[in-house]
Amino acid sequence: MSTIKTxxxxxxxxPDQTAVSESSxxxxxxxxxxxxxxxxxxxxTTTSKNEVSSDSEIFTSEINACCLHYLVNECVPxxxxxxxxxxxxxxxxxxxxxxxKLKDQNIRGSEEIxxxxxxxxxxxxxxxxxxxxxxxxYMNDEKYLDVNSLYRIEGYGFEIGFKITDxxxxxxxxxxxxxxxxxxxxxxxxxxxxxxxxxxxxxQMDNLxxxxxxxxxxxxxxxxxxxxxxxxxxxxDTLNKVTPFLxxxxxxxxxxxWSLSVESVVKAEVINxxxxxxxxxxxxxxxxxx
Numbered sequence: 001m002s003t004i005k006t007x008x009x010x011x012x013x014x015p016d017q018t019a020v021s022e023s024s025x026x027x028x029x030x031x032x033x034x035x036x037x038x039x040x041x042x043x044x045t046t047t048s049k050n051e052v053s054s055d056s057e058i059f060t061s062e063i064n065a066c067c068l069h070y071l072v073n074e075c076v077p078x079x080x081x082x083x084x085x086x087x088x089x090x091x092x093x094x095x096x097x098x099x100x101k102l103k104d105q106n107i108r109g110s111e112e113i114x115x116x117x118x119x120x121x122x123x124x125x126x127x128x129x130x131x132x133x134x135x136x137x138y139m140n141d142e143k144y145l146d147v148n149s150l151y152r153i154e155g156y157g158f159e160i161g162f163k164i165t166d167x168x169x170x171x172x173x174x175x176x177x178x179x180x181x182x183x184x185x186x187x188x189x190x191x192x193x194x195x196x197x198x199x200x201x202x203x204q205m206d207n208l209x210x211x212x213x214x215x216x217x218x219x220x221x222x223x224x225x226x227x228x229x230x231x232x233x234x235x236x237d238t239l240n241k242v243t244p245f246l247x248x249x250x251x252x253x254x255x256x257x258w259s260l261s262v263e264s265v266v267k268a269e270v271i272n273x274x275x276x277x278x279x280x281x282x283x284x285x286x287x288x289x290x
Contacts, residue, residue, distance in 0.1 A: 065202050069225040075156050076244045077138045079149040139241050153244055154251035161196075161255025168195055185284060188260055189216050192253055200252070201225075218253070218280040219271070226276040239270055246278065253280060 138144060172195055173180045182188045193205035197220070207219040226245060231237040246268035257264045264284045271277035 065224070069201075072248055073225055073245060075153050075248055076149075079152045079156075079244075080138055080141070080143055080146075082152065083143065083146060083149045144241070145243060150244055150247050153247040154254075157248040157251025157253075158255035158258070159251075161252040162259045163255075165256050165259040168199060182260060185214070185262065186210065188257065188262060189218065189282065192256055193218055196252070196256060214284045216282040216284070218282065219277075220279075221271070221277045223249075223276040223278040226278070229275050235273060238275060239273060242270060242275055249278075250280065253282060257282070257284065 143149065169180050169182075169191075172191075182191055189208060189210070193208050197203065197205050201220075201224045203222075203224065205218050206221045207217075209217040209219070226242065229238065229242060229245065231241055250266040250268045254264050254266045262284055264282050267281045267283075268278055269281070271279050
């Protein structure tokens with residue numbers, strides 16, 4: 001079974017004073033005491049073994065790839081549970097506000113307030129559908145394609161992409177032994193297709209197309225989380241139910257672009273109506289954030 005590498009520890013902090021030689025090997029700068037050398041510092045060229053080992057151990061731990069894909073897919077029912085909870089709270093609050101009455105506080109006791117609260121509540125929790133983890137019955141609910149749920153799933157991917165970009169670039173720099181600077185839009189999308197997809201899904205994207213005017217098409221002919229995604233009602237029902245599962249990778253791409261000061265709109269769709277082939281259309285304007 002395939003495994004993918006994920007970061008398990010925060011980035012190591014470099015010393016306050018660090019010099020880098022031509023071979024990109026960190027060397028320590030040791031400040032001399034005034035008695036030894038009052039005017040300048042001497043350089044100790046001995047490389048710290050702890051620093052080198054900490055750099056190489058950032059992505060050494062591995063987890064099961066299928067477990068990660070299942071966990072990411074569970075973002076869909078999670079989003080629905082959150083939305084259900086928020087809607088229930090809004091219903092309860094609206095009912096309470098509607099049944100408010102102006103009475104003398106001396107007349108209303110604590111028991112009367114409790115009775116009003118109970119009578120104003122909506123249906124009990126026993127009648128509320130629960131979207132349990134590991135099940136698929138939530139796909140038949142009318143709230144499955146709710147806009148708020150889709151936006152929330154996309155937000156999950158955006159936050160992860162935005163926060164992990166620096167770590168991925170640092171790892172790429174350590175492996176290649178040089179400083180990685182991605183100022184060109186095409187290089188950023190190549191980084192997503194090669195390095196980011198390799199970390200999250202254990203494979204690179206299959207193709208990258210561009211019109212050199214700010215529009216890119218990223219193609220994955222075998223998107224791992226949807227390899228076994230199929231509805232018993234046929235391909236049409238499969239296409240209708242696959243939409244929420246495309247929001248997370250779309251948000252992931254948008255978050256990475258945003259962290260590199262590129263605003264974008266990402267739209268995912270099934271290639272030729274057959275899962276698991278997915279294409280991501282990325283429209284950018286490349287305005288630098290102020």
